[in-house]
Amino acid sequence: MRQESIVTLLLFYIIVFGGCAQNSTGTAICGDGAKNGQEVCDGENLGDAVCTDLGFYGGTLACDAQCQFNTSGCVGRCGDNIVQGSADEQCDGSVLAGATCQQLGYHGGVLACTATCTFDETDCAASGRCGDGTLDTDNEDCDGAIPDNITCNTLGHYGGSLACTEACTFDISGCERCGDGILQSDRQEACDQSQLGTNTCASLGLPAGTLTCKSTCQYETANCNVLSQNGTPGEDRALDAAMTADHQLILVGATSGGLDGEAALGLSDGFVTRVNPATGARLWTHLMGTTGADEANSVALDAAGNIYVTGTTGGALPGFTSV
Structure with a gap:
C-alpha cells in the first residue's frame, strides 16, 4: 500500500510541474516566448504566421504586448478603400477608380464592388450590353442577328449581304453601294x-x-x-473673259507694257489674248490702242467664232478720228 501511494504522488508532481509554459496557477504567461492558450503569438514567436496569412498583400507582421498580432507593419488589403491594381483589385469598397457600367460595355446601370474587391456588375447587366443577344434599339443597330426589316437596300444601298459588327453596328462591307470602290455605272x-x-x-x-x-x-x-500669271513689269488688268466653242479662253484687259513680246503703243493698251485653259499657255496676244491710255473692257463671241471687244481709248485709233 505505501509503495502505491508513492507512485501516485510522483505522477501528481509530474503533471503539476512538467509544463514550462504555465505559471503555478496553470495559466499561459504572455511574454515568455512560448505561444500557449489564447495567445496567437508571443514575442518573436509568430508561429510561422505572415501578413499574407491575414489577408494583407505584404509587409512585416509583429506581436503586441497582449500576445495578439500587430498588423501595423502589414501593407495593402482588400477592404482598405484603396484600389491596388498590382494585387488585381478592380475596386475597393466605394472606390471604383473611375469605372462605370458604360466603360465596361453596358448601356447603363450602377456599378458596385464585391467583398473580394472585384466589380459587381449585377445592376449593369440589367441595362444590357452589346453582345448579349438582345437588341437595344436605343444603343444598337443589331446584336448578333440583323433585324428582319433591315437589309442593304433599306439602308440605301444597291443590295448585297448585311452583317453585324462586334460593336453592334451594321457592317455594310458586303453591300453593293456608292463608296465600295467599285464603279457601278448602271447605278x-x-x-x-x-x-x-x-x-x-x-x-x-x-x-x-x-x-x-x-x-x-x-x-x-x-x-x-490651272493657275497662270500673265503680265508686264508695269500695271496690267484682265477685265473680261469668254470661252470659245473648242474650249479656248479669250481674255481682254489693259496693259502698260509690251505684253507677250508685243510692242507697247501708248501709256496703256487694250489687249486680247487667247489661252489654252488646260495648260495656261497663251496661244496669241494682240495689243490695240493709241498713244494715250486705252483698255479693253469686255468681250463676246458669235457662233462663227468672231471676237467682239469693247473698251475705252485716250485718243483716235488708227484709221479713226477722235470725237
Missing part, C-alpha cells in the same frame, strides 16, 4: 473613290487639273483648273 455612279473610269478634267471639257470623286459618287471638278 448612275460617275465614279467611286479612286475609280474614275476613263474620264479626266480635259475629257470633261474642263481645264487641266486633278479629277476626283465625291462621296456621292459624282465627279469633283473643283481641282480642274
Whole structure:
C-alpha cells in the first residue's frame, strides 16, 4: 500500500510541474516566448504566421504586448478603400477608380464592388450590353442577328449581304453601294473613290487639273483648273473673259507694257489674248490702242467664232478720228 501511494504522488508532481509554459496557477504567461492558450503569438514567436496569412498583400507582421498580432507593419488589403491594381483589385469598397457600367460595355446601370474587391456588375447587366443577344434599339443597330426589316437596300444601298459588327453596328462591307470602290455605272455612279473610269478634267471639257470623286459618287471638278500669271513689269488688268466653242479662253484687259513680246503703243493698251485653259499657255496676244491710255473692257463671241471687244481709248485709233 505505501509503495502505491508513492507512485501516485510522483505522477501528481509530474503533471503539476512538467509544463514550462504555465505559471503555478496553470495559466499561459504572455511574454515568455512560448505561444500557449489564447495567445496567437508571443514575442518573436509568430508561429510561422505572415501578413499574407491575414489577408494583407505584404509587409512585416509583429506581436503586441497582449500576445495578439500587430498588423501595423502589414501593407495593402482588400477592404482598405484603396484600389491596388498590382494585387488585381478592380475596386475597393466605394472606390471604383473611375469605372462605370458604360466603360465596361453596358448601356447603363450602377456599378458596385464585391467583398473580394472585384466589380459587381449585377445592376449593369440589367441595362444590357452589346453582345448579349438582345437588341437595344436605343444603343444598337443589331446584336448578333440583323433585324428582319433591315437589309442593304433599306439602308440605301444597291443590295448585297448585311452583317453585324462586334460593336453592334451594321457592317455594310458586303453591300453593293456608292463608296465600295467599285464603279457601278448602271447605278448612275460617275465614279467611286479612286475609280474614275476613263474620264479626266480635259475629257470633261474642263481645264487641266486633278479629277476626283465625291462621296456621292459624282465627279469633283473643283481641282480642274490651272493657275497662270500673265503680265508686264508695269500695271496690267484682265477685265473680261469668254470661252470659245473648242474650249479656248479669250481674255481682254489693259496693259502698260509690251505684253507677250508685243510692242507697247501708248501709256496703256487694250489687249486680247487667247489661252489654252488646260495648260495656261497663251496661244496669241494682240495689243490695240493709241498713244494715250486705252483698255479693253469686255468681250463676246458669235457662233462663227468672231471676237467682239469693247473698251475705252485716250485718243483716235488708227484709221479713226477722235470725237
